[in-house]
Amino acid sequence: MQLALNHLLVVGLADDALVRTVWQREASIKGSSIYAFGFGNLQGSIGYIESDRNPLLHVPSIPTIPYESELVTITGTDELGLELGVRAFLEKNLTNGIIAATGWKRGTATLLDRDPLPAAFDLPEGLPTTLSNLRLVGVTQASEDEYRGVLADTGLSPESIWRGKYYADGVWDGAGIKASFFDYAAGLHRRAYGNTVWYATFESSQAASSVAGKIAAAAKLMARGAGWSGNLPPFASGDTILGDVAIPGSLELACAGSTLVMTSRLAIANTP
Known part of the structure; x- marks a missing residue:
């Protein structure tokens, strides 16, 4: 125990x-x-x-x-x-x-x-150490299947992909089945996408700019200001009885030189 x-x-x-x-x-x-x-x-x-x-x-x-x-x-x-x-x-x-x-x-x-x-190896210098009130607690090296996903959506493969995981006290404290979706998404598994920064670097700023809109479209984001933003989809079916919600959080995409930065923030009860 x-x-x-x-x-x-x-x-x-x-x-x-x-x-x-x-x-x-x-x-x-x-x-x-x-x-x-x-x-x-x-x-x-x-x-x-x-x-x-x-x-x-x-x-x-x-x-x-x-x-x-x-x-x-x-x-x-x-x-x-x-x-x-x-x-x-x-x-x-x-x-x-x-x-x-x-x-x-x-x-x-x-x-x-x-x-x-x-x-x-070195981590990318621009990966943020904080995300609002959350702090960086883990970094994931992307595997080839993720590179292939970007290639399928855009026609280009990044030179590198990293993902930062961010945490604040209390984020993993939800109890029972109704917290299970959130707890997994906020956790440290390589596919747990909540409270993360996806940091994909391409061969040039022109390459990153050329694929940004395609990635935004694949994620169903809308152009806002200098970037794109939208909502995270439901964890599974959206069934609130099982602890799912229709909109578990937000998703934002921005282009920073040769790097695309996609930020996922969870926004349900467990988040302080």
Whole structure:
């Protein structure tokens, strides 16, 4: 119960019993090889970080969760890879991503291959540290499926995509099923889009400007001033009985030189 009711940082190699219990199924590590969805088959000293809701809280023996607890799992193909993951988390706030030491190789190609971050990677300088009353608590490295989504909508692929996750005290405190949609969207999972800044950099300011309107159209945003704005769609069906709402928050898009910045703010009961 203690593990369920607290935020967890789990650090260990892939054969560690707790790592095997709590991590998701988007990656598989066998010896010095790792397959990670959206990154492909990689070999070498590689660190892997993923985050999600704490699965130990979401079990039949706890019928109503009192609040949400989050889990960050850091693992790797070997001790050097594990060290790279720990350093990326502590020094760069990376909560979802894959980092490789020099000399890594790619195994069998997949349809969604994306290179891992180098050990000495840098975050984009313009990623904000605050979002209104929220503070930056995690950064996600986008996987190849996200790049392909932008390519499908615009005809161009960004050079890099990052996502910042923002948090204020109380945001994860909603209880029970009616808070579950919000708690997930506000959480640390790589697909949890609430209270985030999507930061996509293109090869030039002209390229970013040329695709901004297409991304706005895909997100159903309207032109306002120098940018675009609109609403987040319902989490699922809009069924308020299950805790959904018709408009869970706002979405804004702006062009800053060669970078498109899309800001998502949740605006329902859990937000302070």
